[in-house]
Amino acid sequence: xxxxxxxxxxxxxxxxxxxxKLLQKTVQEDSTRGNxxxxxxxxxxxxxxxxxxxxxxxxxxxxLKDHPAYFCDRHSFEGNxxxxxxxxxxxxxxxxxxxxHIDVVPVGDETSWTHDPFSGHIEDxxxxxxxxxxxxxxxxxxxLAIESIVACGIKLKGDLIFQxxxxxxxxxxxxxxxxxxxxxxxxxxxxEPTNMKLFPKQQGSMWFRITVPGKAxxxxxxxxxxxxxxxxxxxxGRLQQLERERNAQITDPLYEGIPIPIPINIGxxxxxEWPSSxxxxxxxEGRMGVAPEETMDAAxxxxxxxLQELNxxxxxxxxxxxxxxxxxxRWLPGSLRNDHPLMTALIDSFKxxxxxxxxxxxxxxxxxxxxxxxxxxxxxxxxxxxxxxxxHDANEYIVLDELFTxxxxxxxxxLNWCEVEHAH
Numbered sequence: 001x002x003x004x005x006x007x008x009x010x011x012x013x014x015x016x017x018x019x020x021k022l023l024q025k026t027v028q029e030d031s032t033r034g035n036x037x038x039x040x041x042x043x044x045x046x047x048x049x050x051x052x053x054x055x056x057x058x059x060x061x062x063x064l065k066d067h068p069a070y071f072c073d074r075h076s077f078e079g080n081x082x083x084x085x086x087x088x089x090x091x092x093x094x095x096x097x098x099x100x101h102i103d104v105v106p107v108g109d110e111t112s113w114t115h116d117p118f119s120g121h122i123e124d125x126x127x128x129x130x131x132x133x134x135x136x137x138x139x140x141x142x143x144l145a146i147e148s149i150v151a152c153g154i155k156l157k158g159d160l161i162f163q164x165x166x167x168x169x170x171x172x173x174x175x176x177x178x179x180x181x182x183x184x185x186x187x188x189x190x191x192e193p194t195n196m197k198l199f200p201k202q203q204g205s206m207w208f209r210i211t212v213p214g215k216a217x218x219x220x221x222x223x224x225x226x227x228x229x230x231x232x233x234x235x236x237g238r239l240q241q242l243e244r245e246r247n248a249q250i251t252d253p254l255y256e257g258i259p260i261p262i263p264i265n266i267g268x269x270x271x272x273e274w275p276s277s278x279x280x281x282x283x284x285e286g287r288m289g290v291a292p293e294e295t296m297d298a299a300x301x302x303x304x305x306x307l308q309e310l311n312x313x314x315x316x317x318x319x320x321x322x323x324x325x326x327x328x329x330r331w332l333p334g335s336l337r338n339d340h341p342l343m344t345a346l347i348d349s350f351k352x353x354x355x356x357x358x359x360x361x362x363x364x365x366x367x368x369x370x371x372x373x374x375x376x377x378x379x380x381x382x383x384x385x386x387x388x389x390x391x392h393d394a395n396e397y398i399v400l401d402e403l404f405t406x407x408x409x410x411x412x413x414x415l416n417w418c419e420v421e422h423a424h
Contacts, residue, residue: 004420005352007152008411012144012404015151019407020127020400022046023140024120026102027129036080036102036166039136043102043164044083046143050150052085052162059166059177067180069375071206071330072173082174083164084183087146093157093419097188097378098146098410099175099368100139101168104131105392112394126397133386137398138191138406139164141385145411158418161185168368171329175368179376187342187417188378189410190369193386196402198350200343200381201254202363203262204290204333204370206326208303209283210235212271213320216280225278226316229271232282235310235322239264239286242306250291254362261362262289264303292335292362300326331366334373334380342379342417349412353405364388383409 012019022042031039047054059077064070089095107117107130115121117130127137146162161183165174192199212232217225243264255261264286271282290299304324311321336343338360350358363369369380385402 004152004154004415005412007154008148008415009408011148011151012408012411015144016404019140019144019404020122022143023127023132023136023403024122026136026140027120027127027132028118030118031102031104031131032106033074033103033170034080039102040081040083040164040166043139043143047083047085047162050147052087052146055084055086055181056081057181058082059174063180064173064177067176069176069332069371070173071171071328072167073328074167074170074173077166080166082166082177084178084181085162087150087156087160087162089156089158089160089418090421091157094186094417095159095161096414096417097161097163097183097185097372098142099163099165099188099190099372100135100142101166101174101368102139102164103166103169104134104136105169108394114395125400127400128395128397130396132398133193133396134391135192135384135386137386137403138193138384141191141403141407141410144404144407145414148407148411149414154415155421156414156418157421158186160414160418165368172331172368172371175371176375179371184376185378188369188372188380189346189413190367190380190382191384191406191410192367192382193388193391193398194363194382194384195388196383196385196406197359197361198343198346198381198383199361199363200336200338200340201252201292202334202367202369202382203292203365204294204296204299204331205287205366206290206296206299206330207285207287207328209285209325209327210307211323212282212284213322214278214280214282217278219276219278222278225280228279228282231317232269232271232284234314235284235307236266238306238310239266242303246302252362254360257361258364262291264288290333292333294333296330296332332370332374334367334369336373336379336381340379342381345416346381346383346409346413349409349416352412353408
C-alpha cells in the first residue's frame, strides 16, 4: 500500500495546475438553479476522459415526486441532468460513493463582490467565485482523487461511485433520484466545506409557515381590533423558548463547540397593509433544525404541540387558532457512530497526510447525507475543503492548498476502503 500511496501523493503534487484549471472551469460556469447543464457538461467530459462508466439522466417522474423524502418546488428538471460515473472494481472490496452537488445558490447583490461572481479569480492562494467553496472545490477534490488512482494504474477491488447531482440546495432531489435509481454502497463521503473537520452527524431541517390571525380595526381605535403583529411577537417568543428547551436536551459531545445545535430560525415575517390599520393577519416563515437521531415527524410534533399550548392559553387564539404548515425544502438528518470502519479509515488517512488527528464535530447544517443514510442505507461522513462561513456569502473562496490536501486524504481513504488489487 505504501507504494501506491506515494505514487498518488506524487501525482497530485505534480498535477496541481490541472486541478486548479478544472476548478476554475467549473466555477466560471453559472450553475444556479435551472442552469446546471453547462457545469455538468464539464464534469461529464472529465469523467469520460477518465474512462468511467457514465449514467446521465434527467430526474423527475412519479417514482421521485411521490417519494416521502421528496421536497422540491421545482416543476421541471429538463436539460439539467444528474450524473453518476462508476470506476468498476475487480471484486471483493467495499464500495464507496463520492457525492457532490453541482448546483449553487444565487450570487445576491453583485455590488458586494470584488470580482465577477463567476470569475474564478485566483489571488494569494485562493480561488474566488460562487460555488468555489460550496461545493465545486469539494467536487474537484473528488475528481482529482479518482484521476490520481486511474493515472497511477491502480486497480481497486471495490466499486467507486462518483455522483454529481443537481438540486441539493433546495432539498436533495438529485441525490434522492440517484438512490431511487439503485445506487447504494458500503460507505459514502460528501466533501461539503467543513473546514477539513469530520462530520459523522448532520442536523436535519425543514421550513414552516405559521399563520397568525388578528382582527382589523382603525389605528385610531386600535383597542377595537386584535393586532396580528402583536400576536406574532407572542408566537416568536414561544418559539424562542421552544428552541432553548430543545437544545437543552442535546448532550452529544460533538455539539460542544456549537452554540445552538438545532436552531429555530425566523426568516420571514409578512403583515399589515396600511400604517393606520390594525393588521388582521401575519405570516411567520422559518427553518426548524432537527437533531441527527430525531425523526422529522417527532420534530414537527414538538412545534405543533407548542403552538397548540399557546392556542389554549391565549383567549383570542383559543377561538382563532394559529395554523402551521410544513412547506418547501427539507433535509433529512443523518448519524454515523464514531467507531464506524469508514470513520476509522478516514481518520487514519487524515493522520497520515496531516500528521495530526482531525477535529470531529456534528454538522451545523443539512446535507444530502440524510438521504444517502436514511433512504439509501449508506453510511455517510461529510468531510471536505472549503471555508464553512464563506458558503452562500459574497466573495466566496476556497484555499487551494486545502483542496489538494483533502484530495490526498480522500484518495488514501479510497485505497484503504475499496482495497487495492495487486497483480499476482
